[in-house]
Amino acid sequence: MSDKETPEQRRERLRQEEIKNNIGGNLNDSINKSNNGNLVDLVGSLGWKGTGILIIVIILGYIIYSLFFS
Template identity: 50%
Template structure:
């Protein structure tokens, strides 16, 4: 049987779905937490690594 406890990920996803149904409750719209909300910690780390490497490549080649 499934445990009656709800984990934090399920709670966050439920709140996010409710907010998507009623977008006027969201003051700022989408943000970084929406982007990485569905990612695992590894995917989030890879995304940050790609962003940092992109800035480094830009700084080296376009200055």
């Protein structure tokens, strides 16, 4: 935290702290944001753990789909 921090930098820092502290609520926010946003907003708001879980869910969904519908 610096005295020379701009309002934009402060908002981003606070947003990142909230993401780290509230993963479950943030997942809901990111899913709702995806309705009106893009993939970059979704991944950015999920963080690296949430993005990893999302990728695993997509891969597992594809595997299960291919097993049942092949």
